[in-house]
Amino acid sequence: MLDDLRAAWRLRSGQARGWRLAFLTLLVVLAGATDGVGLALLVPLLNALGAAETGGTGGWLALLPRSLPVLLSLFLVVVMLRALIARAQQIVGAELSFDFAVALRVRAYGAIARASWSWLRSRRAADFHALFSTEIERVEHATHLLLEVPARLSILAAHFAVAFAIAPGFTALALAFGTALGWLMRHRLTESRRLGEFASAANLRVSREITEFLQALKLTKAYGAETQHVAAFEAAARSAEGADLAAARLQANTRLLLDCIVAVALAGFLWLAASWARLPLADLLVLILVFQRLLPMLQSVQELAQQFVHAAPAYRAVADAVEACEAAADSAPEPAEPAIAFEREIRMEDVRFGYGGGHPDVLRGVDLSLPAGSLTVMSGVSGAGKSTILDLLGGLLTPQSGRILVDGRELTPDIAPAWRRSVGTMSQEAFLFHASIRENLAWSKPDASDEAMLETLRLAGLTDLIAALPQGLDTVVGDRGASLSGGERQRLALARLLLRAPRLILLDEPASALDAGNEERILETIAGLKGRTTILLVTHRPDTVAAADHHVTLVDGRLV
Numbered sequence: 090m091l092d093d094l095r096a097a098w099r100l101r102s103g104q105a106r107g108w109r110l111a112f113l114t115l116l117v118v119l120a121g122a123t124d125g126v127g128l129a130l131l132v133p134l135l136n137a138l139g140a141a142e143t144g145g146t147g148g149w150l151a152l153l154p155r156s157l158p159v160l161l162s163l164f165l166v167v168v169m170l171r172a173l174i175a176r177a178q179q180i181v182g183a184e185l186s187f188d189f190a191v192a193l194r195v196r197a198y199g200a201i202a203r204a205s206w207s208w209l210r211s212r213r214a215a216d217f218h219a220l221f222s223t224e225i226e227r228v229e230h231a232t233h234l235l236l237e238v239p240a241r242l243s244i245l246a247a248h249f250a251v252a253f254a255i256a257p258g259f260t261a262l263a264l265a266f267g268t269a270l271g272w273l274m275r276h277r278l279t280e281s282r283r284l285g286e287f288a289s290a291a292n293l294r295v296s297r298e299i300t301e302f303l304q305a306l307k308l309t310k311a312y313g314a315e316t317q318h319v320a321a322f323e324a325a326a327r328s329a330e331g332a333d334l335a336a337a338r339l340q341a342n343t344r345l346l347l348d349c350i351v352a353v354a355l356a357g358f359l360w361l362a363a364s365w366a367r368l369p370l371a372d373l374l375v376l377i378l379v380f381q382r383l384l385p386m387l388q389s390v391q392e393l394a395q396q397f398v399h400a401a402p403a404y405r406a407v408a409d410a411v412e413a414c415e416a417a418a419d420s421a422p423e424p425a426e427p428a429i430a431f432e433r434e435i436r437m438e439d440v441r442f443g444y445g446g447g448h449p450d451v452l453r454g455v456d457l458s459l460p461a462g463s464l465t466v467m468s469g470v471s472g473a474g475k476s477t478i479l480d481l482l483g484g485l486l487t488p489q490s491g492r493i494l495v496d497g498r499e500l501t502p503d504i505a506p507a508w509r510r511s512v513g514t515m516s517q518e519a520f521l522f523h524a525s526i527r528e529n530l531a532w533s534k535p536d537a538s539d540e541a542m543l544e545t546l547r548l549a550g551l552t553d554l555i556a557a558l559p560q561g562l563d564t565v566v567g568d569r570g571a572s573l574s575g576g577e578r579q580r581l582a583l584a585r586l587l588l589r590a591p592r593l594i595l596l597d598e599p600a601s602a603l604d605a606g607n608e609e610r611i612l613e614t615i616a617g618l619k620g621r622t623t624i625l626l627v628t629h630r631p632d633t634v635a636a637a638d639h640h641v642t643l644v645d646g647r648l649v
């Protein structure tokens with residue numbers, strides 16, 4: 090439990106402004122105090138209403154005038170003040186929750202966005218999805234409860250204070266009863282927390298199933314694996330819902346138990362108050378009112394605590410996930426300088442790289458020179474490390490030894506973000522957004538004009554397609570470009586890349602998923618870009634690129 094609270098503290102943000110929390114604390118105290126004063130005023134009020142002959146409580150209340158209109162006015166002022174404080178408390182509490190929720194979501198999103206690619210590539214997208222879809226919501230719920238508990242406790246304290254002023258011994262007994270009740274219920278809190286941890290794990294399984302199913306929709310249909318996915322989803326959903334159901338059962342059982350205990354306790358206390366404590370009538374009436382409110386309040390604090398410990402494990406899940414992303418951040422996530430110009434050559438010198446985890450190094454001393462404006466073709470068997478070379482040249486990975494030089498300047502992690510702005514990359518399966526052609530293009534250069542877009546579409550060989558589309562640039566391409574053919578998708582991705590006018594283009598088998606005819610045409614289009622920019626093209630058919638200036642092959646971690 091303490092771990093969860095520590096995680097909650099780690100997740101607090103500077104934006105949650107300390108003064109607001111201090112103001113809320115003040116309001117909580119004031120709410121309790123006005124509640125207590127309002128209750129205490131009932132004693133002289135009842136006395137003034139006719140119970141005067143029975144005596145009443147001494148203390149500061151004895152100083153009040155006994156006039157009914159004055160007491161009623163005072164009572165009204167206190168009740169209205171209490172209502173105003175409650176309103177302010179509700180608004181400030183909601184603002185704090187809002188600030189916390191937005192800051193946390195933005196922090197988590199930013200942490201993922203700023204994490205280095207070398208770390209991100211070994212993560213599961215589904216786990217990030219779970220973070221946003223369920224765990225952060227549970228954290229928000231827990232925070233709402235966390236803000237609510239002190240408010241209830243303050244009112245509880247006010248009730249106890251009034252009861253104590255009327256009948257100290259009797260109230261001490263009630264306090265002992267409340268403490269004993271909490272102690273008796275502690276196992277329920279432990280059980281609720283265990284269910285909360287189980288719910289975190291079950292929610293993760295649901296999220297993994299949903300994300301991977303949606304990513305593989307076409308494959309699922311093609312393999313007829315729908316039943317398999319539905320069954321896996323049902324098992325995960327039952328498990329997650331089962332955790333919530335068990336928590337709801339526990340909550341209902343606790344409520345039944347507390348309802349009975351509180352009813353018996355209330356009857357017992359009232360009987361004791363009337364027969365044993367022999368209080369004056371006005372005091373007795375107020376004491377009845379106080380206890381009639383106080384005991385259910387104890388019950389609601391117990392319920393809130395139970396709900397809180399159920400949601401609290403999400404604090405640790407979210408804090409651990411966000412901090413892991415933050416620890417893996419790029420050393421300079423925001424480019425410190427504009428895109429890096431490149432006039433002469435990009436060079437790899439004796440570059441070594443391995444993915445760790447006991448695997449042998451993939452690259453074992455790679456030397457490569459890409460003169461500006463040249464077209465280099467790279468080939469090698471599957472798994473040789475070609476994509477790894479592209480990721481290193483693109484500034485996504487950092488060599489473990491050796492250097493990459495851009496016009497003689499070493500490509501270090503500090504300048505990698507700026508360098509990435511000068512690079513355009515494209516792989517086998519180009520990703521397109523479910524948006525129009527214009528929006529897909531503008532993603533890489535938001536201020537691009539229609540003319541610039543049409544020019545890059547021409548270079549990518551898509552002029553005829555755009556002319557044939559009734560909505561032209563505004564045609565929506567579907568999920569991941571589903572309404573385009575494979576060749577059109579790759580060409581559109583090429584146009585998007587060219588729109589940024591990159592100094593270096595890294596192409597990772599951009600046409601190998603296409604049929605031979607389409608592949609040749611795309612490779613021809615790429616060869617036609619020679620001279621405009623520097624290109625490194627990975628292809629398993631190097632012979633088809635006659636225009637290439639250099640051919641290199643990756644063998645045993647070295648280029649030959």
Ligand SMILES: Nc1ncnc2c1ncn2[C@@H]1O[C@H](COP(=O)(O)OP(=O)(O)OP(=O)(O)O)[C@@H](O)[C@H]1O
Nearest residue numbers: 210211444451469470471472473474475476477478
């Ligand atoms: N994140 C990773 N963690 C561990 N090993 C990895 C990781 N990514 C790639 N590898 C391993 O590094 C080696 C080189 O991978 P890479 O993708 O660079 O090869 P490739 O030549 O591009 O292969 P292909 O032609 O099949 O695309 C492979 O053995 C691969 O299993």
